[in-house]
Amino acid sequence: MPHIHRLSDLLVNQIAAGEVVERPASVLKEILENAVDAGARAIEVQLEQGGVRRIRVADDGCGIARDELALALERHATSKIATLDDLERVGTMGFRGEALAAIAAVARTGITSRAEGASHAWRIEAGREPEPAALDQGTVVDVADLYYNTPARRKFLKTESTEFAHCDDMFRRVALARPDIGLQLAHNGRVIHRLPPSPPAARVAALMGDDFLQHAREVQADAGILRLAGFASLPAYSRASRDAQYFFVNGRFVRDKLLAHAVREAYADILHGARHPAYVLFLELDPAGVDVNVHPAKIEVRFRESRAVHQFVFHAVRRTLAESGAGRAAELHAPAAIGVGAGPAASPASGTVPQGGFSSALPPLSVPTAAHHPASRSWPPADARQGRLAMESASRAYFDFAAGARDSGGASLPDRPGEIQSGPRPAPTETATGEAPPLGYALGQLHGIYILAQNAAGLVLVDMHAAHERILYEKLKTVIDGRPAVQRLLIPAVFSVGAKDMAAAEEGTEVLAGMGFEIAAAGPQELVVRSVPALLASAPVAELVRELLQELREFPATEVVTARRNELLATMACHGAVRANRQLTLPEMNALLRDMEATERADQCNHGRPTWTQLSLAELDRFFMRGQ
Incomplete structure (x- = not known):
């Protein structure tokens, strides 16, 4: 039987290095965070061979006193916490006191530092006594030959370019979190980034690109103890990977499933397919409300009130993205690939959309309500076919009414879209402010698919089916929002679940009831479902509830039911929207444009595809080489 014995300090540090020092980027992260905690106002990073050969970080922070240099290289030695209360309210980037000891165990590490008020600097290397050195105030950490004494670990490192890419991403995270600090990154003698202290928007533009900022909206939300700020990209700037997603909690970059889920749900209604949004978001809350001591690399966190945090982030981002660019189309001067570019300085929607043109004579799009279905008193009906027929009827009524308004009050307008009139064209009705509406006025129809309109900025092209689909979808959601209608099951559904699902069902009883589910235990590992939301009555109950419970386990504020409901509503809206080759009159087209201006998203x-685009007069002039 093997004997129990103490591990040597070197082996303990090397084991810790396996958790903390995964690659050169991990070393850079720990040293940069120490520099930030030291109050540095300028940090300079030099890398060689992707950081494998050398990582040198110099800062102008408070420095380390001569008598504390040796302690800095020991495990569990730190100046950042002293009591349990400090640990529960961590306000610094680092606090474990393991990083430098772990790094020194697998690389040649030297620290040169000069504390405030000291006559000169001191330098120390692992296993040696401090020696006098020359340095202005601050600290220089020099790490060379990573894994020189553990060659097996070194074999797992990737190519120089790959390791540098990881270091560059780590540098970006710190630079985004602290725009008030000047930073510089050089690789193999070549300066890659030189970032002076700047406002947050300027720092984001420098690292993410002006293109991101032009296609992003500024997020600002405050709920007392919670505050969210930053930038979230419009769907036009979506990407194939998650490489442009940065989320910070109290200045610390994190990869948190709860926060990622909240943002993803905020984009659920507007992002196409498997695309991913880009964002730089900063969440601030009381340090006591978040536990950062749950991961060796401090990359994950745990929230005390996870449901509240999830819902706050979800609604803040969703509300920001809900503003439609159609409501301010004429203000968009920069060309966008699919016509929805918006700068970060865009003002929030006022909540009122001026009415003008032909739509002033038209009522809002008629959507069947509970009064149309006295038997069920709920909308939409559980029968999906009945719902589709109702939507198609509503769509026809909408355009029939528009046509009626044209016949009664617009006799001077052309009978067919695009028809050229003889004589002067009547001036369209202006808005209450005396200005033309953002999407302008319709000129005609192209191949029965697109609407051509003129606004103050130039030419607007609208996909009429896609636009009408979004309008119907948003109106449907408005009609059924609130406490969902409940459908009791004639034969309750009984099915087996695991222990975790049973626990989730018991803990989430109130949440489930609020969604319209009546669920109870039928045995040690069985659940019985007696009622479901009426809108989802035709869905497979066992599959839906299992998915719902899995979401509840991972995310206290699940959106599964809302997502399922919205999928059905989106299908109904798609079937009810005006089809291609439907000839619309000018009043009908103008009515559609006005509704677009008044509709969120x-x-x-509903599938995340663009509904309109803007071609400015400057773009048209360049194309036809006017003035050249």
């Missing part, structure tokens, strides 16, 4: 259809 009108820039994309």
